[in-house]
Amino acid sequence: TQLLEQSPQFLSIQEGENLTVYCNSSSVFSSLQWYRQEPGEGPVLLVTVVTGGEVKKLKRLTFQFGDARKDSSLHITAAQPGDTGLYLCAGASNSGYALNFGKGTSLLVTP
C-alpha cells in the first residue's frame, strides 16, 4: 500500500491568516487529488494534479505537486471561517483504480 502522510493533523488559525498543509509519501503517484470533507458527508473534490511541479490555483487555494510526484501541498491565503473542514489528499494506486487516502488535516478557522 502506498502510504500518504498528511501534516499537520490539526490546525487552528484566525481569519485572515495564511496556512500550508502537506501531503508526503515515499511512493510516486501518477496523480494526486485533494478533497475537502465536512462531518457526516462525502469528500468533495477540489483539484487533481498530474504533472510533477504542477501548480494549480482555485481562488485562494494553491495546490502544488512535487517534482518527483511524491508529495503535494495546499496553501490557503487569507483563510476564512468557510474554509473550515477536513482536507484530504489521495493518490492513485499503481493499478490506477484505487485511491489511497491520507488521514487528513482538520482545519479550524475562527473569526
Added chain:
Amino acid sequence: EPEVTQTPSHQVTQMGQEVILRCVPISNHLYFYWYRQILGQKVEFLVSFYNNEISEKSEIFDDQFSVERPDGSNFTLKIRSTKLEDSAMYFCASSTDVNTEAFFGQGTRLTVV
C-alpha cells in the same frame, strides 16, 4: 450539476443480517467504486468496478462483500452477514476513466448492533 446519490443515508441493522447499500453514479461515468470510513479513521478503498466486473479490490473486500450493477443506473454493495466492525460510512464514487477525478456520494452511515 451531476452528482452521485446514495440510499439510504442511514441504515441500522442487527449483527448477522444482510444489507444492501445503493448508489446511482453519474450517468456518463464508467468506473464505479466503494470506499468506507470508520469513525475517526481514514477513507479506505474497498472495490472498483468496470465493464460489469471487479477491476480491483482491497483486503477488506472479503467473501462477505459483493457488488452488482443490476441495471443501467444502480450500483450496489451487499454485505452478507454484517459484523459489528462493519459499522462505518460507506461512500460510493464514480469517474469517467481510471486515474481521473472520482466524485463521491454523500455516504450511507451503517450501524451494526
